[in-house]
Amino acid sequence: MVSIGGTASTTSLLRVMNERAVLAEIFRRGKASRPELAQATGLSKPTISVALADLERARLVRPVGLRTGSAGRAALLYEVRPEAGWVLAVDVGRSYVRFALADLVGEIAVRRDEPSRAGSHAELVVQLTELAAEVVAEAGLAAGDVTLTVFGTPGVHDKETGALRLAPNLPGWELPGAVERLADVTGSPYIVENDVDLAVVGEGAYGLGEGVDHFVYVSLGTGIGMGVVIDGRLYRGARGAAGEISYLPVGEGDPLSDPGRGMFESVASADGVVAAARNLGMVVDSAKDVFDAARRGDEAALKVVSAEVDHVAHALAGVVAVLDPELMVLGGGIGAQAADLLIGPVSERLTRLVAFRPPRIEASMLGADAVLLGALAFGLATARDLVFERLVAVTPPG
Structure with missing residues (x-):
């Protein structure tokens, strides 16, 4: 026999799974109607309607217009609210630091490149912090509005010591705890990835790969x-x-x-x-x-x-x-x-x-933008999950 609590948990889990599937399809298409979502996901139209209502209530999707066909009623289209989340991508190199701030659908709002002050770990962290604040402010946002920051750096992040290994071009980053200083750059959740790993992600998302x-x-x-x-x-x-x-x-x-x-x-x-x-x-x-x-x-x-x-x-x-x-x-x-x-x-x-x-x-x-674009692609995939968990998965159904 299934307890009432177990039934409620199962229903909640199914609701979240349905909403995640609907959201993923809207991300993939850009704009989608109820019939299109039902056909793509295999969910019933009533289930699609409930999922869209919950996603709209959480301010993650919004109606955006009508799609008219040769016959029948016009279908209401839905899209993801771009401002529901923000990703800050940062390419930390020996010669340059590059920033790009993008909304949840990947549109870049602010872009900034500057010669790097990589000769000193402390000086580079200060530079990254100042630039991040300028980029976020230029977009009309506060630091807390950034869903996720992705840093691309040379070398390998040693998670046990907080050091950056195999990165001789960034002096001082090989010291224990050096990478953890990046937490202060925006105050948002952050990820540190190898720059060339991000470049291959960028090439797969936007380039020859x-x-x-x-x-x-x-x-x-x-x-x-x-x-x-x-x-x-x-x-x-x-x-x-x-x-x-x-x-x-x-x-x-x-x-x-x-x-x-x-x-x-x-x-x-x-x-x-x-x-x-x-x-x-x-x-x-x-x-x-x-x-x-x-x-x-x-x-x-x-x-x-x-x-x-x-x-x-x-x-x-x-x-x-x-x-x-x-x-x-x-x-x-x-x-x-x-x-x-x-x-x-x-x-x-x-x-x-x-x-x-x-x-x-x-x-x-992709040229010099390969790492930055990879950081965006990687960050967007992760940020979409973070936003969903924050705005939808914990929001009770209407």
Whole structure:
């Protein structure tokens, strides 16, 4: 026999499940009518009506107009109230910090980029806090209106110590408790994710990875890292360090000479490209200078590019052997600046390094916004659940 309390709990659970299914379908469609929601979810029209009434009462959805057809009555359309929640995405890099504040349907209200004060942990936290306050105020919001803040950073967040591991470009963040200081930036719930993991999420949501179940995003720039999507889902590994390909044993360097950098990163990152060029007598200030010289036919620069192709091809061969991705997306400063010099030769080299036909390699279309867009995509999915739990799941039915 089922007790009255058990029956009430079951009814409440079904109500929440129905409302969640209806809300998810409205998010997917943008606007939807009762008949469309019934057909898509398999729920009865009366159940749809009850769910919509509860969602509207919680101020999570609203009627937005009518859809007229060739016959029959016009259908009332519903959409999610964009201002029901807000996501603040933050890309924390060595050179720049980037902010984007978006409503619950993903429309960006405020965008801000600034040179990073990453030389000091304390100074960078102050900068992030000041910028967050400015961005939120510019949108006409208070700090408490932000549903979720997502920080994308280099390295791996050690949740036991609160330190950021494998992030030599952010001095001071390797100290215990350093990451927890981000709680003060907005005062809202927050998530810290690896920046390249977020970049692969962004590529899957808005770029070349959309609809691709198995792909990787390889960031070549100041540092080197890789984000991995397997079966359509981000793969982090046991300790969140999946994709740290900077430590692959690729190149001629001593892997112990710089404990802050992996062997592959020491030769193939922007600093590695510049060092190789200077060893050949070139006077350059950046990797971009080297690639520009290679396009002009400079012999030394072409040698540097050939070495970069060799390093990258060998690293990607290891990735192909282990993961067998369908697509490899190149991003980061070098991936963006030198795609025309790297992709063709790397693809050709891979055909001789792997057992099967290698995956296609393409340059990211998202550019410097890959991490920020990934933070938004990740944050929106999480914030929608948070808003639902806050506004709907705990609200008694009418």
